[in-house]
Amino acid sequence: MSLLDYFKITKVSSASVAKERLQILVAHERSFKNQPSYLPQLQKELLQVIQKYVNVGQDSISVNFEQDDHQETLEVNIVLPDNHTKKS
Amino acid sequence: MSLLDYFKITKVSSASVAKERLQILVAHERSFKNQPSYLPQLQKELLQVIQKYVNVGQDSISVNFEQDDHQETLEVNIVLPDNHTKKS
Numbered sequence: 001m002s003l004l005d006y007f008k009i010t011k012v013s014s015a016s017v018a019k020e021r022l023q024i025l026v027a028h029e030r031s032f033k034n035q036p037s038y039l040p041q042l043q044k045e046l047l048q049v050i051q052k053y054v055n056v057g058q059d060s061i062s063v064n065f066e067q068d069d070h071q072e073t074l075e076v077n078i079v080l081p082d083n084h085t086k087k088s
Numbered sequence: 089m090s091l092l093d094y095f096k097i098t099k100v101s102s103a104s105v106a107k108e109r110l111q112i113l114v115a116h117e118r119s120f121k122n123q124p125s126y127l128p129q130l131q132k133e134l135l136q137v138i139q140k141y142v143n144v145g146q147d148s149i150s151v152n153f154e155q156d157d158h159q160e161t162l163e164v165n166i167v168l169p170d171n172h173t174k175k176s
Contacts, residue, residue, distance in 0.1 A: 019119075020116070020117055020118055020119050021115075021116070021117045022114070022115070022116050022117075023113070023114070023115045023116075024112070024113065024114050024115075025111070025112065025113040025114075026110070026111070026112050026113075027109075027110070027111045027112075028108070028109070028110050028111075029108055029109045029110075029111075030108055031107075031108050038141045041141075042137065042138070042141060045137045045140070046134065046137060049130065049133045049134060049137060050130070052133070053126045053129075053130060
């Protein structure tokens, strides 16, 4: 199953919810233990980029970060407000 | 199954490969059809952010973008070179 298939499965169950959502996943497979992680800093910069495109407050953003010896995953879930599109 | 579980499953099958990998997924559930998509532009900016942290060339990056009426998904897969960490 590809990751895109995963999104296709989950969208069915969430289609009943009217709110638009934006979900960002970052997975880093690591060869070596004890490397310094740059994902927390990366997360901040990713959110800054996102906020160029959509009006979204900090309270609409939930972040989940998991780490073990071989992999780090960063999951950011954003519920978009009804009038979220920024005019350029 | 959560998206984090998906990564836990896939990392077993890819653990035999020595290369480090970075995978980024962006999924946008949309309420309305025919909205202009900002994901292609967002993709460029995300890659610029990533390249602040890791040395990675264009030939190591593969991008998959899918779009239908209700959802867009952007998948970026990066194979990191052995000496990819940038000194800050």
